[in-house]
Amino acid sequence: MTLSVMLLVVPLLIPSQQPIQGSAESEMRELINLVVNDAMIAEVMQQATDVAYTMVRQGLQSRLKHEVNAAEEEKLRAAIHRAMSETVPKNLWQDAFIPIYMRAFTHAEVVELLKFYKTRLGRKLLEVTPKLTHDGAQAGKELFEAHTDEFLSRFIEAIGKSFIEEISK
Secondary structure, three states: OOHHHHHHHHHHHHHOOOOEEEEEOHHHHHHHHHHOOOOHHHHHHHHHHHHHHHHHHHHHHHHHOOOOOHHHHHHHHHHHHHHHHHHHHHHHHHHHHHHHHHHOHHHHHHHHHHHHHHHHHHHHHHHHHHHHHHHHHHHHHHHHHHHHHHHHHHHHHHHHHHHHHHOOO
């Protein structure tokens, strides 16, 4: 699981003891501004662009009647990235994270997180998180590629059993 996915999913799994309300929202917004920063959004958007490119490329190749060349790939990736950035700008990302974090953290925890992110180690964590996210996604991709045959074999076996059991009922 990549760090960006963990940042999105883990807060959903941890119930907040006291929802944050009123004036505490400004501190929450400060936290979100630190965590959901330009570098993190750029990394998440790059990963989303990679996924979208993979999906769109085949359709484009069918229309072009040839493999997408490097120049076409660059234009396609830029168009996907631009469209995604315009559709979901930074402020919408940050607004989406506020209720997620509000469910996950108490006001006291938000204050402690803000204190932590103002320390040398906290600032370093904010600085390296996008790179860690990128490297984690790359490691996951490489792991999957190295084990694709095993995955496909297990997947085919599992899906086959599942459908056979369903049909047998």
